[in-house]
Amino acid sequence: MRSVRTALRVLEAVSELQPVGLTELTRQLGLPKTTVHRGLTSLAEDGWLEGDPDDSTRWIVGMKAFIVGSTVSNRGSLRERALPFMHDLSSDVGETIHLMIRDGDQVVLIERVDSPHPVRAIAPLGARAPLHASSNGKAILARLPSDEITHYVQSGLSAVTARTVTRASDMYDELQLTRKRGYAVADEELQEGVVSIAAPILDSNSRPIGSVSISGPKPRMPKSVRPDYGRKVRSTAEQIGGSLPAVFTR
Structure with a gap:
């Protein structure tokens, strides 16, 4: 459950700060850089996050999150x-x-x-x-x-x-x-x-x-x-x- 909570915190932070890089996220969340990077990678693999088209070192909310958000009234x-x-x-x-x-x-x-x-x-x-x-x-x-x-x-x-x-x-x-x-x-x-x-x-x-x-x-x-x-x-x-x-x- 701890890894799930961490991933959710990362997702929420990206949605608030996007486009945002690893260093800024680490500072915002107060977590080890390796932990944040692992969360970003996992979320990106499943489509919840994606790289910013204008800067691949920064992150934005992905289409899966957008689909889920769009199907909820x-x-x-x-x-x-x-x-x-x-x-x-x-x-x-x-x-x-x-x-x-x-x-x-x-x-x-x-x-x-x-x-x-x-x-x-x-x-x-x-x-x-x-x-x-x-x-x-x-x-x-x-x-x-x-x-x-x-x-x-x-x-x-x-x-x-x-x-x-x-x-x-x-x-x-x-x-x-x-x-x-x-x-x-x-x-x-x-x-x-x-x-x-x-x-x-x-x-x-x-x-x-x-x-x-x-x-x-x-x-x-x-x-x-x-x-x-x-x-x-x-x-x-x-x-x-x-x-x-x-x-x-x-």
């Missing part, structure tokens, strides 16, 4: 902050709205607002998708540091459908366009017959903490409506990001 949760804006967007466009966050090389669905149409895009809460094969994932991927983008793309892009982008050069072009216009499009790249348009939710440091998307059957998502839907989902993402408390800034 509380005033500060991303889900609760996002839902009113998601309902507004769904009422406006009449399609399903998905809220997703990154977990490693995937995105995870943590909330959705269903379309009123009997034929609609359907995905269960907790559903996962590769970053490169979904609009939600590409919206997040496009806002990551360039070295992370390169590492992900060069690791290989597996096909989910016949339309998934699998060539590195094509993906780089796609991500550049996504970053320029502020939203990503997935045209049957994750699910046949479904088109989705997503925008990243950014913290105060312009880092992606999630993404929100409009998803619907391809006949209701023709190319003619996509620029308008892109602007609308981008505006929704900006509203969600602007409503988040400081705890979500990293």
Whole structure:
């Protein structure tokens, strides 16, 4: 139990001080450096902590902690902050709205607002998708540091459908366009017959903490409506990001 309590103390300290280095944590906690380092390593191995993308010697809260926090109903949760804006967007466009966050090389669905149409895009809460094969994932991927983008793309892009982008050069072009216009499009790249348009939710440091998307059957998502839907989902993402408390800034 002592090791568990130590790990929890380390996790709490990182969440308060992030990004934070080993020396500062050791001083803050009053524990031996080896003990703190062991706690950091264990938490990182299980996804609770991760290295700061801008400085690998410093630590930030990882996606597992974010997922757990986002699935618990509380005033500060991303889900609760996002839902009113998601309902507004769904009422406006009449399609399903998905809220997703990154977990490693995937995105995870943590909330959705269903379309009123009997034929609609359907995905269960907790559903996962590769970053490169979904609009939600590409919206997040496009806002990551360039070295992370390169590492992900060069690791290989597996096909989910016949339309998934699998060539590195094509993906780089796609991500550049996504970053320029502020939203990503997935045209049957994750699910046949479904088109989705997503925008990243950014913290105060312009880092992606999630993404929100409009998803619907391809006949209701023709190319003619996509620029308008892109602007609308981008505006929704900006509203969600602007409503988040400081705890979500990293």
